Amino acid sequence: MNDIDAWxxxxxxxxxxxxxxxxxxxxxxxxxxxxxVAAAIAASVGGGAVVQVLTFVIVSVALIAVVRPIAARHRTQRPQLATGVDALKGRQAVVLERVDGSGGRIKLAGEVWSARSLDTGHAYEVGQEVDVVEIEGATAIVM
Structure with missing residues (x-):
């Protein structure tokens, strides 16, 4: 065991x-x-035990202090490119059949969707432009 170098x-x-x-x-x-690994490099160039341990501690703490917050920030960011139903939120659509709180039809992104009014007391007539607020299953919630 004593024959093996510290690095x-x-x-x-x-x-x-x-x-x-x-x-x-x-x-x-x-x-x-x-x-x-940094401590192994320090040991291979002849650093003593104190230098090796300090190298290990300094490099490890520096990485945790610098890299961890950056990684956490990237983990919580939403993707830049919205896909699927997320890409449809906020888009405009044209009413094909009267849309009210109980239902209707709209043309959204070149497709016909079932739709429902966000405000159940408000109705949108054929030809009117509406904004898509949410997608619930196969139904667009509009206002």
């Missing part, structure tokens, strides 16, 4: 930290693994 132990530690990264999908383990 090898740091690489073993980095590999060991990579296992829970893959299993749990927690990116913090990956950041610790990168810190262990």
């Amino acid at each position: 090898v132990w740091w690489l073993v530690g980095a590999a060991a930290l990579g296992i829970p990264l893959v299993v749990t999908a927690m990116p913090e383990f990956g950041m610790f693994a990168v810190g262990a």
